[in-house]
Amino acid sequence: MADMGKDKQRLVQLVAREVLSTLRSRGMVSGSQQQQSVAPAPIRPPAGTCTGDYSKFIELRDTFGADPNGLVADQPIDNESRGEPIPLAGIITASQLQQAMETSPGGVAVIAADARLTPLANDLARQDPQKWRRVASGSEGKASSSSSSYPLPWLWWIAGHCPNVDQVTGQRTARMRPSGVGRQPNLMGQVVREIAAALKAGQITGAVLFVDNAALATCFANRCTSIRAVVGTCGEAVEQGVSELGANVLVVEYPHVGLRAMGAMVDRMLQEPPKTPAQVQRELADLHRC
Numbered sequence: 001m002a003d004m005g006k007d008k009q010r011l012v013q014l015v016a017r018e019v020l021s022t023l024r025s026r027g028m029v030s031g032s033q034q035q036q037s038v039a040p041a042p043i044r045p046p047a048g049t050c051t052g053d054y055s056k057f058i059e060l061r062d063t064f065g066a067d068p069n070g071l072v073a074d075q076p077i078d079n080e081s082r083g084e085p086i087p088l089a090g091i092i093t094a095s096q097l098q099q100a101m102e103t104s105p106g107g108v109a110v111i112a113a114d115a116r117l118t119p120l121a122n123d124l125a126r127q128d129p130q131k132w133r134r135v136a137s138g139s140e141g142k143a144s145s146s147s148s149s150y151p152l153p154w155l156w157w158i159a160g161h162c163p164n165v166d167q168v169t170g171q172r173t174a175r176m177r178p179s180g181v182g183r184q185p186n187l188m189g190q191v192v193r194e195i196a197a198a199l200k201a202g203q204i205t206g207a208v209l210f211v212d213n214a215a216l217a218t219c220f221a222n223r224c225t226s227i228r229a230v231v232g233t234c235g236e237a238v239e240q241g242v243s244e245l246g247a248n249v250l251v252v253e254y255p256h257v258g259l260r261a262m263g264a265m266v267d268r269m270l271q272e273p274p275k276t277p278a279q280v281q282r283e284l285a286d287l288h289r290c
Contacts, residue, residue, distance in 0.1 A: 246276030
């Protein structure tokens with residue numbers, strides 16, 4: 001019986017040596033048998049996650065500032081000059097109010113005269129009354145100037161998650177506010193309805209959508225008469241959309257756009273309020289009857 005135990009032990013050792021020998025021949029194991037180091041398994045992000053890897057998009061490397069290895073240069077985006085924060089408008093949630101308190105100059109959130117707070121936001125406002133103020137419509141003075149004296153904010157929404165989008169939007173919180181709709185891709189229709197309603201109510205200037213499927217987002221958005229959406233394939237495309245169409249919604253396929261290019265396109269949209277040429281307005285009105 002003792003001999004059978006020894007035979008099993010030798011068999012196990014033999015199998016182990018064969019396995020390690022095979023792994024070493026494939027480059028998956030290095031070092032001696034006494035100290036084996038297994039190579040780390042490659043981990044790939046889920047589909048639709050922004051990676052900044054341009055190895056599969058050679059033609060886009062120069063456009064979006066990639067290095068020769070296909071990686072986006074990690075350079076910070078210059079913060080835009082920020083003066084008086086724009087008032088929060090529409091229905092304000094507790095998270096939006098808290099974010100405004102944390103990012104506004106002096107730590108004081110500014111709320112439009114006609115804005116409404118959710119119950120949780122009301123609780124937060126009562127807890128920290130010194131950290132927010134409401135803009136009184138029609139009053140004089142900087143602290144109580146009319147909300148119309150401020151540029152309206154731009155709404156932004158993302159389907160999924162991307163660190164580049166977090167950085168771009170985080171550096172522009174004075175001009176951009178997040179949508180209250182969840183980040184699931186199947187909520188695109190709900191997001192478009194929110195944008196259209198806010199545009200008609202005069203609560204926002206426009207919107208920026210960060211998606212992994214620009215075709216779906218653009219098709220949905222341009223079904224609304226109040227929306228003129230363009231896809232941000234490059235800086236020139238955004239420039240043409242702004243100057244020739246008066247685009248008020250920018251659609252960005254974030255898996256294929258680098259950090260610097262994304263920031264530049266967003267900044268171009270935020271640079272001035274959309275102005276649609278009269279001829280384009282007439283053409284759009286006629287096309288809506290098709």
